[in-house]
Amino acid sequence: MPRHPERVNLTEKFRLIQEHWRPKVVGELNGQEIKLVKFKGEFIWHHHANEDELFLVWRGRFRIEFHDRIVELSEGEFLIVPHGVEHRTVADEEVEVLLFEPASTRNTGNVEDEKLTAPIGDRLQL
Amino acid sequence: MPRHPERVNLTEKFRLIQEHWRPKVVGELNGQEIKLVKFKGEFIWHHHANEDELFLVWRGRFRIEFHDRIVELSEGEFLIVPHGVEHRTVADEEVEVLLFEPASTRNTGNVEDEKLTAPIGDRLQL
Numbered sequence: 523m524p525r526h527p528e529r530v531n532l533t534e535k536f537r538l539i540q541e542h543w544r545p546k547v548v549g550e551l552n553g554q555e556i557k558l559v560k561f562k563g564e565f566i567w568h569h570h571a572n573e574d575e576l577f578l579v580w581r582g583r584f585r586i587e588f589h590d591r592i593v594e595l596s597e598g599e600f601l602i603v604p605h606g607v608e609h610r611t612v613a614d615e616e617v618e619v620l621l622f623e624p625a626s627t628r629n630t631g632n633v634e635d636e637k638l639t640a641p642i643g644d645r646l647q648l
Numbered sequence: 649m650p651r652h653p654e655r656v657n658l659t660e661k662f663r664l665i666q667e668h669w670r671p672k673v674v675g676e677l678n679g680q681e682i683k684l685v686k687f688k689g690e691f692i693w694h695h696h697a698n699e700d701e702l703f704l705v706w707r708g709r710f711r712i713e714f715h716d717r718i719v720e721l722s723e724g725e726f727l728i729v730p731h732g733v734e735h736r737t738v739a740d741e742e743v744e745v746l747l748f749e750p751a752s753t754r755n756t757g758n759v760e761d762e763k764l765t766a767p768i769g770d771r772l773q774l
Contacts, residue, residue, distance in 0.1 A: 551700035
């Protein structure tokens with residue numbers, strides 16, 4: 523934890539992200555991380571055994587599918603997916619999402635996917 | 649942690665907050681809380697012995713004063729104040745701020761203030 527904390531501008535940071543489904547760490551505190559990610563298309567069904575996961579929409583919209591229902595999220599809306607709950611994220615158009623979750627949470631949770639599983643702890647190159 | 653997670657709309661939730669300097673819990677995950685708070689005026693100098701604290705501006709602007717510098721934060725900007733670092737928040741105009749910090753973090757940290765110390769774990773009445 524740096525002793526000289528820096529301001530982070532979300533719009534500027536999202537501009538640096540080109541790939542979809544690759545969360546980038548932009549802050550850390552209390553063993554948790556703030557990550558920014560762009561979604562487009564369909565992710566895979568997965569759950570996180572131990573980690574609750576917050577999704578906050580910064581720009582755009584997407585939906586989180588559960589086995590028993592679907593929740594649509596628009597700008598300025600968040601949802602916390604409890605650990606153990608299987609879910610899938612789907613974005614018809616590109617969406618910018620802020621994640622809060624424990625450090626070292628794997629994006630695909632219990633699933634290892636050759637294409638979609640992203641590096642853990644990947645930081646933006648500034 | 650409810651097994652049936654609900655969508656939270658930040659703008660709607662901020663509309664329910666009337667007081668300044670009284671954080672309201674709107675979500676919890678991994679032992680952390682998401683709180684919404686409106687600032688206006690000058691807070692008091694304090695630090696948190698163990699908790700790092702994230703401030704994200706939703707609407708408006710304010711500044712965080714440290715003993716050696718001042719950081720201005722506008723909409724869409726966040727800053728993480730590390731534990732142990734004394735700071736003071738100042739808002740010339742009302743500002744809407746999202747906090748992310750460990751559950752049961754006291755808003756005035758090491759200081760007990762008759763007027764400013766807010767109840768811990770205060771939730772929005774919905």
